[in-house]
Amino acid sequence: MNDPRRAVTEAGRRLHALGLSPGASGNISVRTPDGILFTPTGRGLDELTPEELAALDADGAHTSGPPPTKEVPLHLALYARDPSARAVVHLHSTHAVAVSCLEPDDPDSCLPPLTAYFLMRAGRTPLIPYAAPGDPALAAHVQAVPFPFRAALLANHGLVVTGTDVEQAVWSAIEVEETARLHLLLHGRRTRPLDPAQITDLAKRHSVHWPARPKEGEAA
Structure with a gap:
């Protein structure tokens, strides 16, 4: 879609219709040749109009x-971290928030590589340390992550993803929420995530940064 204002408003309605932006939570931004368009404060994502976005x-x-x-x-x-990012989606979707309240099994990704589509659309998903919503410290925590990422969970808060356009960011946000739901459904059970060879193959094909750890008993 060529009209960034319409892309943001339609994405907001879609995410709200899916139940991923309760109340007035969640926000979307998109880069334009003139700067960045943001959703306004205090508005539900289903209430947006193209004319009522904030321009920075x-x-x-x-x-x-x-x-x-x-x-x-x-x-x-x-x-600032990723010049290729053209859009950002931040949501307080239920399952992602739930996982953001758990201690992660993997310090580099709070969601395991359960499915190919999660790895393709989101990739390694760090847990960003807690800071209050809107606090500049949250941005500093994001900047401090020592490896590239497209998606992250904000501790006790929600999810955030980047995309090369609004549509890709929406798809990634949906995939993170669905993987969080799967993770909670499987939590405490013996699971079979993607193996190192499968991770390496998908990471190479889709330019995802997720170094595969060796299986137990294999040399690093």
Whole structure:
């Protein structure tokens, strides 16, 4: 879709219809040639109109429209980390929030590589240390992650993903939420995640940074 304003508003309605943005939670942004468009603060994602998005310049200064989401620093940190990112989606979807309240089994990814589509669309998903919503410390925690990532869970908060456009970011957010739901359904059971060879193959095909750990008993 060429119209970034319409892309954001349609994405908001879709995510709300799927039940992934309860109340007035969640926010979306997209890079444009003139800067970055953000969803406004205090508005449900199903209430957005193309004319009522907040416009900021590339440095994060508000240039027009209503006040933007308080999570502007989080979005800017993700764009600064990855110049290829053109859109960011942040949600408080139920299963992702639940997993964000658990201690992760893997310090580098709080969601295991259960399915091919999770690895293809999201990849390694770190747990970002807690900071209050809108606190610049949250952006600093994002900047401090020592490896590339497309998706992350924010501790006791929700999920955030980047994409090369709004549509890709939406698909990734949906995949993270579905993988979080699977993880909770399987929690405490003996699971069979993707093996190192499968992870390596998918990571190479889809430019995902997820070094495969050797199986138990294999040399590193």
